[in-house]
Structure formats: C-alpha cells, structure tokens
Amino acid sequence: MNRVVKVARMQLINKWPFLGIPMVILVASTLMTFGIWALLPASAREGELYSGSGQAVMWYFLALGIQSLTYTFPFSQAMSVSRRSFYLGTLGLFAAIALGFSILYYLLGLVEKATGGWGFNGQVFALGWISQNNAAIQILFYFVAMVLLFMIGFWAATVYMRWKASGLLVAGIGFAVLVLGMVALATLNDAWPQVGAWFAAMQVLGLSIVLGMLCVLLAGGSYLTLRRATA
Amino acid sequence: MSAIDDSRPIFLQIAELIESEIVAGTMAEEAQVPSTNEFAVYYRINPATAAKGVNLLVESGILYKKRGIGMFVATGARDQLLGKRRSAFAAQYIQPLAREARKLGIDAETLASMVRQSLAAESAEGSVR
Amino acid sequence: MAPTSAPAIEVRNLTKTYRDANALDGVSLALEENRIYGLLGRNGAGKTTLMSILAGQGYPTGGQVLIHGRNPYENDSTLARICFIRESQRYPDDFSPHQAFKAAALFFANWDQELAERLIEDFNLPTRRRIKKLSRGQLSAVGVIIGMAARAEVTVFDEPYLGLDAVARQIFYDRLVEDYALHPRTIVLSSHLIDEIANLLEHVVVIDKGRILLDEDADTLRGSAVAVTGNQDKVASFIDGYRVLHRDSLGSLASVTIQARLGATQRAMAAEIGLELSPVPLQQLVVRTTMSAQAEPHGDHYQEALK
Structure with a gap:
C-alpha cells in the first residue's frame, strides 16, 4: 500500500479528530439551535430565523489543521514517512472529509427547505444567498471554505514548526501590512465604490474561486515550509 | 552481569571460557557446543564477537564444524588444552x-x-x- | 540477502551548521551491514544531529549521507528501510501506545507484532493509557518497542534508555541481542552508559565537537591501553615513549593510562620493577580519549596510532 494512503490511515487510527468530533459538533450545535428556537416566545419567531451553527464545524477545521500537523508530523517522521507523503496523505484525507461534509451540508439544506426550515422557518444550512445556486456551486463553496480554514491552520502550524513564534509573528505582521496596504491603496485612489461593486458583483462561484486560489497559495506555501521543517 | 569483563577483547574471553569448560570436562569431547547465537544471548555479547571467539578455537583444532549441524569438541581437545595450560x-x-x-x-x-x-x-x- | 557493494550507511564529509555553531564538522563514516555500532560522545557532541540526518529527518549543510547507496532525504523507498526514534520522540497527543504500535505496523514492513507484545509484557507497559500520561520510563519503552519490533534494516536508537530503571535497561539489552542474533540488521546505538552496552557493540564511533575521534572495532580497542600503577619514578621511566591518555597521582604513587599493547616481556619487566598493570575498560578508554582530545587541538592521533 502506498505510503500516502498509509498516512491517511494513520491520521484515522484515532477516529475522533477527523470524524468523531466534527460530527459531534455538527449534531450538537444544530440541536442546540433547534432548542433555542423552540424556547423563543412566539412573537420573536415571526419571520425567518437564522443560525450560524453550521459554521461551528468549519471553525473546528481551523483547529484541526493546526493539530493534524503539530501532533502528527513529528510522529510521522519517526514512522519514516517523507514530508511529501505526510503532506499529501494529510491534505488528501482532509479534502475527502471536507467533500463529505460539503455534500452533507447540501443534503441537509435540501431537507431544511423541504421541512419548511425544520418547522421553524429557520435557516441553518440553506442560507439564502448560497442556496439559490445550483448543487455543484453550493458544494464547491462549502468545500473551499472548509479547506481554506484547514489550510490556514495547517500553514500557520508549519510556519510555527519551522521558525517558531518569530515565524508566526513575521507572517502575521506581513499579512497585516498586506491588508493595510490594500486598504490604503483603495483609500488613496478613492477606489472604495469600485471595490464595493467588485464584491457585490462577485457571486458565490466567484467567491469560491478566489478563496480556492487562496487555498492553493497556502497549500503551496505549507509544502515549501514543511520540506525543510524539522520535528 | 556475566563472566565477561570489558577491558580485554571479548572474543578471547569467549574462547577461554569454552576452553575452561572443556578442561573441566563440562563440555565433553565430541559433544556439541552451543551455537554462537546461544553464546551471545547467554553472555549478552555481540553474536559476531562470539563467532570470532568460536572460530579461534576452530582454527586451533579444539572445535570442529559439522556442516549444517553445528560445532563439536574435537577428540583430543582436552589433552591439547591441558598441555597448553601446563606450559603457561x-x-x-x-x-x-x-x-x-x-x-x-x-x-x-x-x-x-x-x-x-x-x-x-x-x-x-x-x-x- | 543479496550482497550489496554499498555499505549500509555511508557518510561523506558531512557538515551541519546552526546559526551559532558547527554541529557536524566534516564527518565521514562507512558502517557495514548487519553490525551493531555504538555512537558515543558527550552531550552536544553532534550525535543526535548525525543520527537525524542518517534517518532523513534532518538535512545537512554540506556533504552527503547514503543509506544502502541512496540519499534518504524525502526518499520514501529508502526511508522505509530505516527506523529512528528520537530520545524525546513526540507522539500524537491523544494516542495510546496501542495506537502508536498500530501506526508502526502500517509503516514498517517487517513489523513483528509478537515481539511487540512480548516487549510490552516485559516492560509492563499500559497500552491503553494515553501516551501523554505515561512516565518518562514508559515513554522510552514505547520508543524501544517500536524500534525493535519494526526490525528495520537500519535501526537507530538515540539514548533509548532515558527513565528506564536498571532492570528495564537489562531487558532491553537482552532482547536486543536475542532478536539481533535471529534477525541481523544494522543497528546504531547512541548512549552515555557505555559500560552497559559495551559488550553488545561490534564497532565504536566516538564523536566530539562534531568530529569523529575514534572509529574502531570494539575488540581492537579493548586492550589498546593499559594503566600502569606504582612508584612515580618507576612509572615515569616505564611509560617513556608511550602516548599518555590520563595521569593520576597520590603522594609518590602514580597511575598513568598509556596507549599501548604490551607484550609478555614488557609485562614481565613491569612486574619485575613492581609496577602493576591493569586493563582499561572500554568506557574508561572512551572517556580518556575524549578528554585527551579536548586537551589537544587535533584529536586524530589515537586513530592513527591504532592503525
């Protein structure tokens, strides 16, 4: 069996981080949402109800990205796994899981619509601006969002592993400078209306593509950083 | 730990230990001697070192090899060793x-x-x- | 096994420079297949750096490492033949030993579950407890078990005994000899406890300040030095012309360790003038060599003198 696949299997020896905990978070946060909705007085229940509980799992994936590197990379070295195999196996596994969750989100969105917002006229999964797109775009968007959060965690962890706190600091400052630079650029050129229009014009698909490109950038950066990292 | 001391070449010590067993009669002539691995495990030494000690005795005709069976004490080994020890x-x-x-x-x-x-x-x- | 022309481990002019120090400074070695090597040296001598580069975990600043003729770095097929467990090996936080062994069974083709289970029993290791909650000794036992049961062609142990008590260490040495006798492989053992492992070693490599001080057969080393004890004037005249490794004195009594293989006549002569000759254990020899090398700028004499 290929060592990349073995890395994925190693990450799954303990079922909790990649499978158990996300499922528990998903179920628990959704049930909690329903519970809160049920407790709301009738007056507050008029109109549509929204919940961000669907995001809870996504934020967990940020932590998972950090954890899957810091906990497992030093061990994978002792298992005589190349950094490349570790990288491909771990990211591959996460991509498969993210795809599974994206499809699950889409299906839950369908259920949500069919049941009149779970009987509460609520929105957890089928958020209006996303669910108006076709299935492929919806799944793509969820997938990209999950992978992006995971990659941010994973990349930050590789930077920390290789350059410790100073690396993270430099990366953080660099990122802040980049954002501020862009803000300054927009302000100086009085370009905010155009920027606003650009965002407004960007549909879910466009946003997915931009975020996807960010994922690719982070993935490439992580690999180059990891290649010379020592556990 | 064992009868091995760390300040002299171990293969010599192994050879001497086997010689002593033969002189004392605990290893009889034509009897099979333990394998080098058994020596290694018993004395907690490197098997290659044990083999070197055994080979030393094979070279001097104290032990002989039977292909595929093992190592045996040669006839006359005891007399040969007694002679050597007396002269020393x-x-x-x-x-x-x-x-x-x-x-x-x-x-x-x-x-x-x-x-x-x-x-x-x-x-x-x-x-x- | 098919004979290979390349040594199991070949190190060519290896250097590793950290920001402020040379961890390895032109190290060259050739370690043959199916032997047990001792990698000895003080803390910070460069042992761990060398081993982690051998195992493809670290990378050199200069020079080259070849495992069976191939560079192990990022090379899965070569890495698969190596097992290196660090002294302070880290495990996934939520793993139990049982899960760590399961992972090892995935990656090491020669993994022997029976041996692993026997060692678990020997070391009294609780396999379902989280590794995080194990004692230092139990943590070391996990590494020892993986290193041994993996039966990797090239097995590297970095001070595997930390926190293990004397009994557990003895179990480790015993099982290592037993298993090695049945399944020969190339083993590199780094240790401070030289006298404990001395009998297991076929070959000794001593490293100091990133340089090789000694690279010699263990049995050739044993008996390559002798301690001469007695009246200090007589000792002084007897040792004239030999390289002195160490000197101790108590009043008019002197004890001097010299590098020499004395013949029967020299021994008789020493006895005649009332000098006592005592053998020097490997551990002492390594310590003396390291210390005398540190006193001199170039530590290569001993190596050359042995030839």
Whole structure:
C-alpha cells in the first residue's frame, strides 16, 4: 500500500479528530439551535430565523489543521514517512472529509427547505444567498471554505514548526501590512465604490474561486515550509 | 552481569571460557557446543564477537564444524588444552607467586612447604567431594 | 540477502551548521551491514544531529549521507528501510501506545507484532493509557518497542534508555541481542552508559565537537591501553615513549593510562620493577580519549596510532 494512503490511515487510527468530533459538533450545535428556537416566545419567531451553527464545524477545521500537523508530523517522521507523503496523505484525507461534509451540508439544506426550515422557518444550512445556486456551486463553496480554514491552520502550524513564534509573528505582521496596504491603496485612489461593486458583483462561484486560489497559495506555501521543517 | 569483563577483547574471553569448560570436562569431547547465537544471548555479547571467539578455537583444532549441524569438541581437545595450560602455568602462577614471596621475605623452603600443605588440603577436599 | 557493494550507511564529509555553531564538522563514516555500532560522545557532541540526518529527518549543510547507496532525504523507498526514534520522540497527543504500535505496523514492513507484545509484557507497559500520561520510563519503552519490533534494516536508537530503571535497561539489552542474533540488521546505538552496552557493540564511533575521534572495532580497542600503577619514578621511566591518555597521582604513587599493547616481556619487566598493570575498560578508554582530545587541538592521533 502506498505510503500516502498509509498516512491517511494513520491520521484515522484515532477516529475522533477527523470524524468523531466534527460530527459531534455538527449534531450538537444544530440541536442546540433547534432548542433555542423552540424556547423563543412566539412573537420573536415571526419571520425567518437564522443560525450560524453550521459554521461551528468549519471553525473546528481551523483547529484541526493546526493539530493534524503539530501532533502528527513529528510522529510521522519517526514512522519514516517523507514530508511529501505526510503532506499529501494529510491534505488528501482532509479534502475527502471536507467533500463529505460539503455534500452533507447540501443534503441537509435540501431537507431544511423541504421541512419548511425544520418547522421553524429557520435557516441553518440553506442560507439564502448560497442556496439559490445550483448543487455543484453550493458544494464547491462549502468545500473551499472548509479547506481554506484547514489550510490556514495547517500553514500557520508549519510556519510555527519551522521558525517558531518569530515565524508566526513575521507572517502575521506581513499579512497585516498586506491588508493595510490594500486598504490604503483603495483609500488613496478613492477606489472604495469600485471595490464595493467588485464584491457585490462577485457571486458565490466567484467567491469560491478566489478563496480556492487562496487555498492553493497556502497549500503551496505549507509544502515549501514543511520540506525543510524539522520535528 | 556475566563472566565477561570489558577491558580485554571479548572474543578471547569467549574462547577461554569454552576452553575452561572443556578442561573441566563440562563440555565433553565430541559433544556439541552451543551455537554462537546461544553464546551471545547467554553472555549478552555481540553474536559476531562470539563467532570470532568460536572460530579461534576452530582454527586451533579444539572445535570442529559439522556442516549444517553445528560445532563439536574435537577428540583430543582436552589433552591439547591441558598441555597448553601446563606450559603457561609457570609464567601465569609460579612467577607471580615467587615474586610476592620474595617481597614478603618468605624463603624457598617455607614457600615449598606452604605449597605442599595447600596441595594436601586440596586433595583431601577433593576426596570428600 | 543479496550482497550489496554499498555499505549500509555511508557518510561523506558531512557538515551541519546552526546559526551559532558547527554541529557536524566534516564527518565521514562507512558502517557495514548487519553490525551493531555504538555512537558515543558527550552531550552536544553532534550525535543526535548525525543520527537525524542518517534517518532523513534532518538535512545537512554540506556533504552527503547514503543509506544502502541512496540519499534518504524525502526518499520514501529508502526511508522505509530505516527506523529512528528520537530520545524525546513526540507522539500524537491523544494516542495510546496501542495506537502508536498500530501506526508502526502500517509503516514498517517487517513489523513483528509478537515481539511487540512480548516487549510490552516485559516492560509492563499500559497500552491503553494515553501516551501523554505515561512516565518518562514508559515513554522510552514505547520508543524501544517500536524500534525493535519494526526490525528495520537500519535501526537507530538515540539514548533509548532515558527513565528506564536498571532492570528495564537489562531487558532491553537482552532482547536486543536475542532478536539481533535471529534477525541481523544494522543497528546504531547512541548512549552515555557505555559500560552497559559495551559488550553488545561490534564497532565504536566516538564523536566530539562534531568530529569523529575514534572509529574502531570494539575488540581492537579493548586492550589498546593499559594503566600502569606504582612508584612515580618507576612509572615515569616505564611509560617513556608511550602516548599518555590520563595521569593520576597520590603522594609518590602514580597511575598513568598509556596507549599501548604490551607484550609478555614488557609485562614481565613491569612486574619485575613492581609496577602493576591493569586493563582499561572500554568506557574508561572512551572517556580518556575524549578528554585527551579536548586537551589537544587535533584529536586524530589515537586513530592513527591504532592503525
């Protein structure tokens, strides 16, 4: 069996981080949402109800990205796994899981619509601006969002592993400078209306593509950083 | 730990240990001797070192190899070893004894009688046993 | 096994420079297949750096490492033949020993579950407890078990005994000899406890300040030095012309360790003038060599003198 696949299997020896905990978070946060909705007085229940509980799992994936590197990379070295195999196996596994969750989100969105917002006229999964797109775009968007959060965690962890706190600091400052630079650029050129229009014009698909490109950038950066990292 | 000491080449010590067993008769002539791995495990030494010690005895004709079966004590090995040890006896035991005796001012006659006494006690003990 | 022309481990002019120090400074070695090597040296001598580069975990600043003729770095097929467990090996936080062994069984083709289970029993290791909650000794036992049961062609142990008590260490040495006798492989053992492992070693490599000080057969080393004890004037005249590794004195009594293989006549002569000759254990020899090398700028004499 290929060592990349073995890395994925190693990450799954303990079922909790990649499978158990996300499922528990998903179920628990959704049930909690329903519970809160049920407790709301009738007056507050008029109109549509929204919940961000669907995001809870996504934020967990940020932590998972950090954890899957810091906990497992030093061990994978002792298992005589190349950094490349570790990288491909771990990211591959996460991509498969993210795809599974994206499809699950889409299906839950369908259920949500069919049941009149779970009987509460609520929105957890089928958020209006996303669910108006076709299935492929919806799944793509969820997938990209999950992978992006995971990659941010994973990349930050590789930077920390290789350059410790100073690396993270430099990366953080660099990122802040980049954002501020862009803000300054927009302000100086009085370009905010155009920027606003650009965002407004960007549909879910466009946003997915931009975020996807960010994922690719982070993935490439992580690999180059990891290649010379020592556990 | 074991009879091995760390300050002399271990393969020599292994050879000597086997020789002593043969001289004492615990390893009889034509009897099979343990394998080098068994020696290694027993004395907690490197198997290659044990093999080197055994090979030393094969070269001097004390042990011989039977292909695919193992290592055996050669006929006449005990006599050969006794001869070798007897010739080394003076240098190994008598000379240090004489030197120490001189240091302590024990004259030849006293030393001789001490040796005789010790021999008598040894043989008495031997007959009791 | 098919004979290979390349040594199991070949190190060519290896250097590793950290920001402020040379961890390895031109190290060259050739370690043959199916032997047990001792990698000895003081803390910070460069042992761990060398081992982690051998195992493809670290990377050199200069020079080259070849495992069976191939560079192990990022090379899965070569890495698969190596097992290196660090002294302070880290495990996934939520793993139990049982899960760590399961992972090892995935990656090491020669993994022997029976041996692993026997060692678990020997070391009294609780396999279902989280590794995080194990004692230092139990943590070391996990590494020892993986290193041994993996039966990797090239097995590297970095001070595997930390926190293990004397009994557990003895178990480790015993099982290592037993298993090695049945399944020969190339083993590199780094240790401070030289006298404990001395009998297991076929070959000794001593490293100091990133340089090789000694690279010699263990049995050739044993008996390559002798301690001469007695009246200091007599000792002084006897050792004239030999390289002195160490000197101790007490009043007019002197004890000097010299590098020499004395013949029967020299031994008789020493006895004649009342000098006592005592053998020097490997551990002492390594310590003396390291210390005398540190006193001199170039530590290569001993190596050359042995040839």
